[in-house]
Amino acid sequence: MSEISFRQLRYLMAVARHGSVTAAARELYVSQSAVSTALSDLESALEMTLFVRTQKGMRLTPPGQRAIAAASQVLTSLDDLREAASQERGEITGALTVGCFATIAPILLPRVIAEFAERHPRVRLSFVEAAHDALVDDLANARIDLALLYHYELDSVRTAPGVTSETLRSDPPYVLTPVDGPFADAQQVTLEQLAARPLILFDLPPGGEYFLSLFSSVGLTPQVRYRTESYEMVRALVARGLGDALLTQRTALERSYENLPYATKELAGGFDGLGMEIARLRDPKPVQRVQAFIDVCRDVLG
Secondary structure (H helix, E strand, O other): OOOOOHHHHHHHHHHHHHOOHHHHHHHHOOOHHHHHHHHHHHHHHHOOOOEEEEOOEEEEOHHHHHHHHHHHHHHHHHHHHHHHHHHHHOOOOEEEEEEEEOOOHHHHHHHHHHHHHHHOOOEEEEEEEEOHHHHHHHHHOOOOOEEEEEEOOOOOOOOOOOEEEEEEEEEOOEEEEOOOOOOOOOOEEOHHHHHOOEEEEEOOOOHHHHHHHHHHOOOOOOEEEEEEOOHHHHHHHHHOOOOEEEEOOOOOOOEOOOOOEOEEEEEOOOOOOEEEEEEEEOOOOOOHHHHHHHHHHHHHHO
16 A cells, blocks of 8 residues: 555545635635645545545545545644643644634634734644535534534524533624614614614624514514525625614624714513623643633733
């Protein structure tokens, strides 16, 4: 059997994550031919087919799935070795991939990344933005090391086995309304008032279900005019006077991409805030860089 390199294993993991040689090459900053050659050499060395090439991308074969599990263990052991050496030198190094719920990412994540980069410049940090279920799946399958998520108290939201989480903060829902609308001079707006007007529903799962649950908890059904999975589209439609909305994350400027203003109001009724948490796989002791990122999140977001 030919020699197997760590580089081949890293390329294998990247292709498995993305289901595409092109996307893997982009992540690794190498050519597509370099990734393809590494995979072919690895398949020859192992004497097995790891992927089925289809028009939709690369799909793991059953032997490929087993190879991924073994490769992950090997690379984790290598990272542990490097970390042990770093600890001897008093440094934190290695690669760290963080997943973040899409609406949290542009508002809160830059502060965390900047602080983490300043404290731990030798850690190779990358991040992905996605909806809740995608992040939970990525975490459970070790495609990411940590996930910044909302803690939704909903029956439809599953908890992945082997995952532990820590609450960082809680953000109450608030109202977005047109500057020339009927709530322009109000300090607070009730759900009863919102239910009587067109609603722009933020519907990135499970966000839409969460906001609708606020209405149903008091026996109301809102008049949903538009649904969108885009945080910015919600703000833009409200600024255009097309309805009101509910969100939890606030921006520093209350203006849309079109530079149109909207107003924000407190939601009356004393509703609990939506918890934000950082989740990781339930290891007895997380590696240093994982714990270091959690510590930065506590300091910056807590």
